[in-house]
Amino acid sequence: LGTRRVNDRGHLEIGGCDTVELAERFGTPLYVFDEVLLRETCREFHAAFRKAGLRYQVAYAGKAFCTQAMCRLVEEEGLHLDVVSAGELHTALTAGFPPEKIHLHGNNKSRDELIYGLRAGIGGFVVDNFYELDLLAELAERQGKRPNILLRVTPGVEAHTHEYIQTGQQDTKFGFDLASGQAEAAVRRAQRARGVNLVGLHCHIGSQIFETEGFVLAVERMMEFYARAVNEWGASLRILNVGGGFGIRYVEEDRPLPVEAYIAAIADAVKGEALRRGVAVPEVWVEPGRRIAGPAGTTLYTVGARKEIPGVRRYIAVDGGMADNPRPIIYQARYEAVVANRAGEPVEELAAVAGKFCETGDMLIWDTPLARAVPGDILAVFGTGAYTYSMASNYNRAPRPAVVFVRDGRADVVVRRETLDDLIRLDQIPERMRKEQH
Numbered sequence: 001l002g003t004r005r006v007n008d009r010g011h012l013e014i015g016g017c018d019t020v021e022l023a024e025r026f027g028t029p030l031y032v033f034d035e036v037l038l039r040e041t042c043r044e045f046h047a048a049f050r051k052a053g054l055r056y057q058v059a060y061a062g063k064a065f066c067t068q069a070m071c072r073l074v075e076e077e078g079l080h081l082d083v084v085s086a087g088e089l090h091t092a093l094t095a096g097f098p099p100e101k102i103h104l105h106g107n108n109k110s111r112d113e114l115i116y117g118l119r120a121g122i123g124g125f126v127v128d129n130f131y132e133l134d135l136l137a138e139l140a141e142r143q144g145k146r147p148n149i150l151l152r153v154t155p156g157v158e159a160h161t162h163e164y165i166q167t168g169q170q171d172t173k174f175g176f177d178l179a180s181g182q183a184e185a186a187v188r189r190a191q192r193a194r195g196v197n198l199v200g201l202h203c204h205i206g207s208q209i210f211e212t213e214g215f216v217l218a219v220e221r222m223m224e225f226y227a228r229a230v231n232e233w234g235a236s237l238r239i240l241n242v243g244g245g246f247g248i249r250y251v252e253e254d255r256p257l258p259v260e261a262y263i264a265a266i267a268d269a270v271k272g273e274a275l276r277r278g279v280a281v282p283e284v285w286v287e288p289g290r291r292i293a294g295p296a297g298t299t300l301y302t303v304g305a306r307k308e309i310p311g312v313r314r315y316i317a318v319d320g321g322m323a324d325n326p327r328p329i330i331y332q333a334r335y336e337a338v339v340a341n342r343a344g345e346p347v348e349e350l351a352a353v354a355g356k357f358c359e360t361g362d363m364l365i366w367d368t369p370l371a372r373a374v375p376g377d378i379l380a381v382f383g384t385g386a387y388t389y390s391m392a393s394n395y396n397r398a399p400r401p402a403v404v405f406v407r408d409g410r411a412d413v414v415v416r417r418e419t420l421d422d423l424i425r426l427d428q429i430p431e432r433m434r435k436e437q438h
């Protein structure tokens with residue numbers, strides 16, 4: 001996958017870099033990103049849309065993995081950017097990302113976040129609720145602006161990996177409900193508001209999706225609504241954003257579709273519905289996060305303690321865990337791993353990979369086949385590019401790992417490792433508790 005291979009020393013190599021050397025040079029835990037694979041996936045989205053033959057926009061969903069270097073890469077690959085907070089917006093803007101290619105999401109954007117977006121002149125806002133619609137319109141008018149907006153609609157389709165569920169009334173915090181008429185009221189209110197320019201609709205049906213049916217059903221429902229807004233209420237819509245959710249392979253059993261298959265199905269459905277309902281084919285926007293960042297990321301750890309409970313289980317502990325990858329403990333997410341310095345050796349044992357944090361549930365992988373790992377070995381866990389660094393914490397006061405991009409035998413640090421002093425840089429001891437200085 002990507003530039004991953006076993007080199008002639010029997011070590012795992014990524015981007016032409018020996019991962020054992022990377023671990024030595026930069027320490028562990030270490031997030032390693034295969035830059036070539038990141039770029040290839042961005043290009044797959046472009047290629048898929050060009051093949052589908054319609055106007056499109058691909059916005060990388062920064063929530064999956066957002067750093068300044070990642071924003072640079074995303075811009076270089078001609079993608080737009082979806083941000084969900086002032087923090088992500090700030091990261092992008094300070095990296096020189098063009099504001100007009102950014103849109104801001106979120107179900108409870110603060111006044112400050114809206115103002116930041118307006119001042120920066122971002123490309124648009126995905127408006128989630130009536131409160132935000134009114135607030136944004138008011139703030140924009142005051143600044144003499146009229147930003148483009150999409151309305152986030154919940155179409156009553158929820159997709160999870162293999163199956164999707166259709167729900168009549170959507171019970172979710174996100175977006176304007178379609179079935180109850182909320183979405184219609186939102187369109188009408190947005191049309192009247194002088195401070196915003198309604199240009200399209202948005203929906204997002206879930207994440208880590210392995211089939212196209214959920215997307216197609218969402219498109220059908222959204223296009224029915226879109227056509228009503230255009231034909232009956234005179235809204236000048238031109239964009240349908242179908243969100244993200246394109247799945248990736250974490251473990252052998254996972255069967256994600258090629259990017260092209262998702263996009264072709266979405267494009268066909270949009271074209272068909274537009275024709276059927278007598279509206280011009282809208283621009284189709286997508287917001288992939290996981291699919292771009294996930295497969296390109298590998299986390300390197302150093303193996304420490306081994307614990308064997310005869311007849312029960314073998315544990316090997318690594319120097320990271322739930323602080324750098326909370327996905328197993330939060331979502332029971334599964335991963336695959338190899339012993340990076342024995343990548344050429346046969347798999348010898350089943351081991352459970354334990355983290356080092358003070359919780360029984362801090363397990364990275366349960367019972368995975370591995371070469372026999374001993375203390376000092378380097379363990380590489382695959383598919384950790386999305387929702388790991390971006391969800392990392394300092395639990396147990398663990399410094400957050402460094403992030404490196406590798407390519408053509410070069411490794412560049414894009415986020416430096418936190419130091420112990422970084423951990424206390426925001427701490428303050430009230431005067432009355434200070435120890436007297438001698």
Ligand code: LLP
Pocket residue numbers: 061063064082105204206207208243244245246287288289290291327331386387
């Ligand atoms: N657009 C919207 C409006 C979203 O809410 C999301 C993800 C995306 C795009 C990107 O979805 P993706 O292509 O990455 O599936 N922390 C969870 C995933 C949360 C996804 C939240 N929304 C995890 O680690 O699995």
